[in-house]
Amino acid sequence: MKISCAGNTDVGVVRSGNEDSFLLNCAGGLFIVADGMGGHAAGEVASEMAVQIVAKELGSLRGLSDAEAASRMRSAIRKANAAIFDRTLAEHDKRGMGTTATVMVLFSRRYLIGQVGDSRAYLLREGDLLQLTKDHSYVQEQVDAGLLTPEQARTHPYSNVITRCVGANEDVAPDVYFGNLERGDVVLLASDGLTGMLEDQQLATIMGAEENPETCVNKMIADANRRGGLDNITAIVIRVDEVETQNTGEMPTAKSA
Amino acid sequence: MELEYGGRRYPVAAGELVIGSAPGATLVLVSAGIRARHAIVRLLAPGMAVVAPGEPGAEILVNGARLGMDPTPLMHGDKLRIGGLEIAVSDPDRAGPTRVFSPPASTPPAPELPKARLVSLTDGREYIVDAVPFVIGRDATANLVIESDLVSRRHAELLAVPGGNSLVDLSSNGVSVNGRRITAPVMLRQGDVIRVGEADFRYHLPDVAAPPAGAERRLGDTIIGLQAVRRAPPIMDAAPAPAATEPLATLLVKRGQRKGERLEVRTPVTNIGRGEYNDIALPDASISANHAKLQLKEGIWVLTDLGSTNGSRVDDQTVRGEIALSPGAQISLGEVTLLFEPRDRGITRVSGTRELPGSAAASLRGAAAPEASWPRRLIVLLLAVLAVLLLAGYLLLR
Numbered sequence: 001m002k003i004s005c006a007g008n009t010d011v012g013v014v015r016s017g018n019e020d021s022f023l024l025n026c027a028g029g030l031f032i033v034a035d036g037m038g039g040h041a042a043g044e045v046a047s048e049m050a051v052q053i054v055a056k057e058l059g060s061l062r063g064l065s066d067a068e069a070a071s072r073m074r075s076a077i078r079k080a081n082a083a084i085f086d087r088t089l090a091e092h093d094k095r096g097m098g099t100t101a102t103v104m105v106l107f108s109r110r111y112l113i114g115q116v117g118d119s120r121a122y123l124l125r126e127g128d129l130l131q132l133t134k135d136h137s138y139v140q141e142q143v144d145a146g147l148l149t150p151e152q153a154r155t156h157p158y159s160n161v162i163t164r165c166v167g168a169n170e171d172v173a174p175d176v177y178f179g180n181l182e183r184g185d186v187v188l189l190a191s192d193g194l195t196g197m198l199e200d201q202q203l204a205t206i207m208g209a210e211e212n213p214e215t216c217v218n219k220m221i222a223d224a225n226r227r228g229g230l231d232n233i234t235a236i237v238i239r240v241d242e243v244e245t246q247n248t249g250e251m252p253t254a255k256s257a
Numbered sequence: 258m259e260l261e262y263g264g265r266r267y268p269v270a271a272g273e274l275v276i277g278s279a280p281g282a283t284l285v286l287v288s289a290g291i292r293a294r295h296a297i298v299r300l301l302a303p304g305m306a307v308v309a310p311g312e313p314g315a316e317i318l319v320n321g322a323r324l325g326m327d328p329t330p331l332m333h334g335d336k337l338r339i340g341g342l343e344i345a346v347s348d349p350d351r352a353g354p355t356r357v358f359s360p361p362a363s364t365p366p367a368p369e370l371p372k373a374r375l376v377s378l379t380d381g382r383e384y385i386v387d388a389v390p391f392v393i394g395r396d397a398t399a400n401l402v403i404e405s406d407l408v409s410r411r412h413a414e415l416l417a418v419p420g421g422n423s424l425v426d427l428s429s430n431g432v433s434v435n436g437r438r439i440t441a442p443v444m445l446r447q448g449d450v451i452r453v454g455e456a457d458f459r460y461h462l463p464d465v466a467a468p469p470a471g472a473e474r475r476l477g478d479t480i481i482g483l484q485a486v487r488r489a490p491p492i493m494d495a496a497p498a499p500a501a502t503e504p505l506a507t508l509l510v511k512r513g514q515r516k517g518e519r520l521e522v523r524t525p526v527t528n529i530g531r532g533e534y535n536d537i538a539l540p541d542a543s544i545s546a547n548h549a550k551l552q553l554k555e556g557i558w559v560l561t562d563l564g565s566t567n568g569s570r571v572d573d574q575t576v577r578g579e580i581a582l583s584p585g586a587q588i589s590l591g592e593v594t595l596l597f598e599p600r601d602r603g604i605t606r607v608s609g610t611r612e613l614p615g616s617a618a619a620s621l622r623g624a625a626a627p628e629a630s631w632p633r634r635l636i637v638l639l640l641a642v643l644a645v646l647l648l649a650g651y652l653l654l655r
Contacts, residue, residue: 013389013417037479098481118479147524155471155534165481196476197468228468229417231476 001109001181001243006213007031007236010221012193013229019043020191020234021051021099029106030055031236033119034166035191038097046084046099050166053080054103054114061107069105070176073114077101077166077174081116084167098165101174102133102189106181109243113177116164119234120195122203123179124186129204132177132187136164187238190220193231197224213237258306258331260284260298261345269306274298276339277311284344290316291340298331304348306331316340320376320459332450332457334378345381373415373422375401378450378457386422390414393453394427407454421445421462430454474534505553506599513541513593520595525553529590530563543567543591549576558582558599567591 007024011017019036021044034050036043057076061069080101088094100117113121118135134140138161139153148156166172181187186207195203198220206223210216216237224233258269260276267274267284275282279293286295294311301307307328310317317324318338319331331337333348373386384401392399396410403412409428416423425442426432432439433452445451449460504521520537527536530548539548545565552559561579562569569576570589582588586597 035479037481096481142524152536154469154475156536157474157528157534159471159475159534160477161480163481168481192476192479196472199469228472230468230472 001029001106002241003029003106003238004213004241005031005236005238006217007189007234008217008221009191009232009234010193010225010229012232013225015232017041017044018232019047020193020232021047022189022234022236023051023055024236025055026238030058031104031189031238033102033189033191033234033236034099035117035119035193035232035234036097036099037165038094040093042094042097043099045087045094046097046167049084049087050077050080050099050101053083054101058103058105061105061112066110066112066178069107069112070178073103073105073112073176074174077103077114077116078172081166081172082170085170088167096168098167100162100191101166104187104189104238106238109180111177111179111181111187115175115177116166116172118162119189119191121177122188122190122200122207124188124204124207125182126184127204127208129200129207131200132179134175135162136175137162181240181243183240183243185240186216187240189236189238191232191234193229193233194220194224194235196231197227197229197233207237211239213239258300258304258333259347260337261347262286262342266347269298269300271300274300275311276344286339286342288340288342291342295339296337299328306346308337332378332459334376334381334457336381348379373445374461375451375458376461378459384458386415389417390425391422401458403454403456405454405456408456412453413451415445416442418444422460424451428453471534504600506551506558506597508537508588509596509598511587511594511596512589513539515539522551527551528563530565539590539593541591541593544593545591548590549588551582552579558597560588565590 003026005024005026007022009018009020009022021034021036023030023032025031032051032054034047036045036047038046054076057079058072061072064072084098088097100119101114102117102119102121103114104121105112113132115121115133116136118137120135121132123130123132138158139148139156141163142148142156143150143153153159164172188203188207202223203220206216206219210219217235220235221233260267260269260274262284274284275294275297276284276286277293277295278285278287278291282294292312292315295315296308296317297311298306298308308317308319308324308331309328310324310326313326316339319329319335321338331346333346335346337344337346375384375386376382377384388400391401392411392414393401393403394410394412395403395405395408399411407430409430412428413432414425414427416425422445423442424432424434424439424445426439434443434445434449436450436452445460445462447460447462451458451460504523505525506522508520508522510516510518510520522537524536528547528550529535529537529539530546531539531541531544532546535547545563545567547563548565549563549569550561552561559579559581560569560571560576562576568591571580571582572587574580582597584597584599588595588597
């Protein structure tokens with residue numbers, strides 16, 4: 001599979017520090033967005049730890065079955081969770097820190113996503129934008145239970161409450177998603193500083209209009225800032241330029257594998 | 258005040274200064290579209306002049322903006338455009354005390370971020386507001402340096418806020434916006450004139466889009482909560498479709514803007530207030546942002562006032578703390594009156610006396626009342642038995 005990709009993070013307009021971290025490994029097909037939380041710069045520490053540990057623990061997925069790859073993804077995120085949680089116990093000023101994690105691995109024509117929290121993965125295919133991940137948030141659960149409409153969820157008083165988080169508890173249960181990619185697909189991984197500032201339709205318009213992933217990322221960040229930039233903004237855009245007609249069995253390797 | 262055209266200066270003195278094609282005009286301009294008396298400049302006070310068209314239809318642009326018939330103040334640094342010719346407005350007393358200083362970029366600005374600009378009305382120079390905070394002052398490290406004894410080292414700051422910039426006064430001599438000294442931070446609007454010392458700057462804001470509804474709350478500090486409801490495993494790619502559930506209760510608006518509307522209460526805890534993030538948002542000035550909370554507590558609906566300014570009443574009783582609601586209760590929040598109609602079956606009927614609005618305790622007292630009559634029933638029974646025995650004895654003995 002031939003892809004082009006770009007990623008960037010921006011502090012936004014309102015916050016003083018950037019607690020988002022991301023990893024862009026185009027050659028290895030590994031992408032991570034983590035949105036940290038917890039005061040006194042602890043959020044930065046949590047998101048950075050999550051990115052480093054998940055990348056290291058994932059290692060090479062070469063030759064693994066879907067089930068094995070999913071289990072490796074879960075265990076990588078859980079290891080990051082354990083390491084962050086241990087630090088919250090050991091260091092007083094790191095109490096309450098945690099992070100979201102949206103991890104995407106590409107191999108042959110497939111993608112694998114590990115998800116905790118409310119950062120998101122989207123897929124734009126033939127003009128339609130699909131949200132690949134489901135937020136672990138209070139309002140999302142209320143929507144699923146039929147108690148809130150998606151519109152009400154956006155303006156709900158608890159819309160800033162997430163229900164799963166890497167590092168907040170002893171253990172965490174990541175969701176795992178699989179799917180196939182087609183030529184021309186555009187994938188977006190983003191923190192809520194982007195998805196909370198731009199509606200899905202606006203994201204789809206930019207993703208559809210900007211061919212170059214780098215311009216696409218910069219345009220999204222600029223638009224989120226123009227609407228007020230209320231939180232740190234991180235975006236990774238991956239464009240699928242070509243897919244093999246036959247499975248070459250090529251698997252990704254994380255950079256530190 | 259002076260006008261500058263073609264290398265010549267035309268002082269604006271008391272009375273009128275006429276710009277036009279007529280030979281008698283102070284500033285004679287000959288070009289297509291220029292009328293005989295095209296523009297009139299009047300001096301109102303030293304340093305204060307206004308311009309207005311001399312006849313209807315005469316086109317004048319000030320800094321690119323077309324003027325109407327009303328006189329418009331002219332400021333130092335303004336550019337007048339008449340019939341394609343440019344005339345500069347200057348005030349020799351106020352020329353050139355500003356210069357820009359770009360401090361080493363510690364936080365490089367994000368690319369493509371639309372920046373506000375300050376345009377000096379002293380010399381027409383533009384300053385991009387690209388630092389946060391953007392400092393105006395006498396100190397050499399300020400983003401915009403004004404060399405004047407009237408200006409403090411850090412005189413004022415522009416802060417980035419959603420939708421633009423706010424201006425904060427840090428000085429001893431004060432900062433004015435549109436001629437009025439500010440006493441608290443103000444949100445700047447497109448075209449505002451900021452005066453620092455004796456220098457005026459016009460604030461220009463590129464079009465700024467508003468954040469989507471609710472974004473401020475959603476993107477506030479993230480809180481890690483507990484999993485509140487158990488749910489079915491996530492279904493990929495399926496758009497979440499909320500079940501069409503019956504409302505738990507409705508509130509019929511009897512007085513207020515949305516009169517006649519039935520507002521639906523769909524969750525066991527429903528926040529009511531003016532803030533758009535409430536479950537029921539009532540856009541009425543008499544209602545506080547977070548006004549009241551409606552809650553189903555162990556089968557009883559209760560209303561809690563959340564410290565609102567104008568208070569809450571239920572059936573004309575002021576709510577202190579929480580109050581139980583009976584079906585048909587009249588809830589008044591500020592100037593808005595709502596009729597409470599619960600839909601849930603068998604819940605409120607448990608305590609369905611009309612006394613209920615008092616408090617939940619009232620219903621408990623009501624329920625306890627039959628218990629109090631037990632001794633009386635016993636006495637009646639004993640008296641009856643006694644009467645029967647007496648009657649029987651009388652009949653037997655007879």
